[in-house]
Amino acid sequence: MKESYWQQKTKIKKFPALDHDIETDVLIIGGGLTGLMCAYFLKDSQYHITLVEGDEIGSHSSSHMTGKISYFQPSVLKNIKQSFSELTALRYFKSNLEAYISLVEIIEKNNIQCDFSVNPHYFYSVDKPQDLKTVYDMLEGSISTMEFTTNQIKMFPLGTFDPVKYMKGIVETLDNVNIYEHTKVLNHTKIQHKHVLKTGQHRITAKYVVVATRYPIFNFPSMYFLKMHQVRSALFLTPQRDRRIVLCEDDDIYSRRNIDHYNLHVTNERLVGDKEKPLRVYDKIQTWHNQDCISHDGLPMIGYYDKGDCTMFVATGYNKWGITMSHVAGKLISELILNKESEYQDLYEPHRFKPITSASAFSRLALRTMKAEIVDRIVLKKVDIENMDNHSGTVTDLDDTMVAVYKENGHYYGFVPVCSHLGCILKYNSAEHTFECPCHGSRFDYTGKVLDGPAIESIESTIVTSEDDNNEKEL
Ligand SMILES: Cc1cc2nc3c(=O)[nH]c(=O)nc-3n(C[C@H](O)[C@H](O)[C@H](O)COP(=O)(O)OP(=O)(O)OC[C@H]3O[C@@H](n4cnc5c(N)ncnc54)[C@H](O)[C@@H]3O)c2cc1C
Structure with missing residues (x-):
């Protein structure tokens, strides 16, 4: 932080x-x-x-x-x-x-x-x-x-x-x-x-x-x-x-x-x-x-x-x-x-x-959660990983798998962008270089480490590779 x-x-x-x-x-x-x-x-x-x-x-x-x-x-x-x-x-x-x-x-x-x-x-x-x-x-x-x-x-x-x-x-x-x-x-x-x-x-x-x-x-x-x-x-x-x-x-x-x-x-x-x-x-x-x-x-x-x-x-x-x-x-x-x-x-x-205030706030929250859990899973834009800028990240579809990818000094970091709190799909925030949960507000760094709760557990980083590696294309 x-x-x-x-x-x-x-x-x-x-x-x-x-x-x-x-x-x-x-x-x-x-x-x-x-x-x-x-x-x-x-x-x-x-x-x-x-x-x-x-x-x-x-x-x-x-x-x-x-x-x-x-x-x-x-x-x-x-x-x-x-x-x-x-x-x-x-x-x-x-x-x-x-x-x-x-x-x-x-x-x-x-x-x-x-x-x-x-x-x-x-x-x-x-x-x-x-x-x-x-x-x-x-x-x-x-x-x-x-x-x-x-x-x-x-x-x-x-x-x-x-x-x-x-x-x-x-x-x-x-x-x-x-x-x-x-x-x-x-x-x-x-x-x-x-x-x-x-x-x-x-x-x-x-x-x-x-x-x-x-x-x-x-x-x-x-x-x-x-x-x-x-x-x-x-x-x-x-x-x-x-x-x-x-x-x-x-x-x-x-x-x-x-x-x-x-x-x-x-x-x-x-x-x-x-x-x-x-x-x-x-x-x-x-x-x-x-x-x-x-x-x-x-x-x-x-x-x-x-x-x-x-x-x-x-x-x-x-x-x-x-x-x-x-x-x-x-x-x-x-x-x-x-x-x-x-x-x-x-x-x-x-x-x-408080039924009235709680109901309207709850509907707004439910809509955000539904979007993050359902829509974002289906409509993920594909990003050309190879041409990503340094110090940038994205949540993308890679060979039909959803991945959070971040490029730092020529190294690629990746993890499954599913919040460890209640399973919403994370979004990339380019201002702070973090991955954030739009439902409840947990935040993760590019290695999947939890920065802010309610999530307690970090997400295991599943891909770490470099531009120079032969297996780069596997990303
Ligand atoms: C932009 C902004 C400006 C603000 N300015 C003001 C201001 O001027 N005046 C004011 O009165 N308020 C202000 N606030 C509000 C204030 O910052 C917070 O309300 C307050 O700091 C909350 O204190 P806290 O102890 O509850 O949380 P925190 O300070 O976040 O402490 C919670 C602690 O719990 C720890 N923790 C979390 N999970 C676990 C776990 N599983 N095991 C062990 N530890 C854990 C965390 O590491 C953290 O240190 C501001 C807020 C914002 C967003």
């Missing part, structure tokens, strides 16, 4: 891989902001806490984000009001506001040097200013420092920080948590009231399991893949031209903040698996990408992973607001483990069902 600016500036402490079977009270799977905040809120409890991370701590979405800390999220509030009610949207707002306040206290209490600063954020809309006005009207009276003008809301105080420095600081507080990196959980079973998880070579037995993998990795029975989709955006740095922190609330999103002497811009949002538009910026200094889970009804899902099992937890569908939401998740899940109840348990209930 391409490093972000934040990762280049700061390195988080390294941890060993798991090399023996273990038993623990609470197992947290995933070492992004969510996993770390769950560990933070549980670290002083009576329980023995273990956190396993498939890659390195904080190496995925949490280190590739913009770093805006916002309890005010106009389009999310509007969606929640539409799907549920004004009261639900106001409760969501309140839980984010409390998370913001508590997060600032954590930074101060632990003296976390994460370049936290308080600033006004400007939310604007060209296409739908009336949506901003609706949200403004809903909150007017509760926040005196919010200003509305024609097509813009100025909100103060909100914050920004360096997310990697923040995670580094949180990790340094987790002395009594056992952390393992490069330890990927591959499957889960329950044996006599205990969770048993396999990590390839080793077994972890736990009383409680928190799935903090951003996209939930276990498919059944709860089928989170029917309740959300994944979007991906490009982030890039340019020399600083404007210090204002802005967010365009239109469908074609745009976000900007400043870091050091640069502006950090976010643009080009697309569903994972859709083609990326070319990024035409003449003075960009560095580019990376990030993706997140979008829940169909606007509310994140935090709570019991499966209905009826109060020993396994999930936190997902943050709609690109993971800083406050991972805080809410850490607090809510730790309270469910320690006290068996939490103030916002019903608000974020993962097993709620």
